[in-house]
Amino acid sequence: MRALHDIGSALRSRGFRVTPQRRVIYELLEEHGGHISADELYSLARMRQLRVSLSTVYRALDLFQKLGLVRAFRVRDQQLYEVTKEEEHHHLVCLGCGKVVEFRCEHCEELFKVLAKRYDFQVTGSRVQLLGYCAGCRGGDEEG
């Protein structure tokens, strides 16, 4: 696993305090690899003996998003969070098991530039979800 980002200095440098709650919530986001809900973060944090409340989880997620450290997205009526990655990426979502797989797609980004021009939109970001079934959830049952 890659070294964790230094959430401490990211906060301090912008005048925010570094608390155990914020530290653990961010660590969990990184360790989980993303695609985790506020409630799951809350449970995992408590399993780690952290004294924390659900509202603190939401407040931390909010702060992290404002600082650009975390990104929220919605999958199947669930709000999920992931640490912001350098490169834009998108999601494959399995409608069977709910698994979310990231993928990168340079062609998509090129395509979006063309579309931006065509529709006279200044495109600042994109969200792509491909919905379907992963290999495991298809197993021997190939109809949709």
Place this chain on the structure above:
Amino acid sequence: MRALHDIGSALRSRGFRVTPQRRVIYELLEEHGGHISADELYSLARMRQLRVSLSTVYRALDLFQKLGLVRAFRVRDQQLYEVTKEEEHHHLVCLGCGKVVEFRCEHCEELFKVLAKRYDFQVTGSRVQLLGYCAGCRGGDEEG
């Protein structure tokens, strides 16, 4: 404008009753061209003198979705609804005024097939949102 779909027979043929509420809600969805919330539908329906409740709006939207007549999608923390179109399409979302513009993109669909193969996913649907600023919301202010 294209002739409205016959929501009456769509319902009746499947054993559901045709009520004024369902009729008006569907009409509003068609007239609005999509991208409308449950609450807006409710307000518009009441402006038309229809006696209706918000729960009926939700129940109708639910039924229409189950019948494949309507599709839900989420834009900027808002749940929006649109009548199902023949061809798959995606959305440009203006972060300034909230406007949602539809676009079609054959290249996207081709690309998604390639990605499906690469990641061993059976893709049954896709959701694409390009976020940015429309011409009106940029006007004279080109920085992001």
Place this chain on the structure above:
DNA sequence: GTATGTGCAAAGGTTTTGCCCCAAC
């Protein structure tokens, strides 16, 4: 006439807020 559909109000789940205490600086 019967069963589905409706309005209303209450409940449900998720997210936000107020307030007072605590701890990071």
Place this chain on the structure above:
DNA sequence: GTTGGGGCAAAACCTTTGCACATAC
């Protein structure tokens, strides 16, 4: 010591549900 951040409980928000009545068939 200050003041930003936290826990807790309550509120807010959107959506769903239960129930008795209405109405499409």
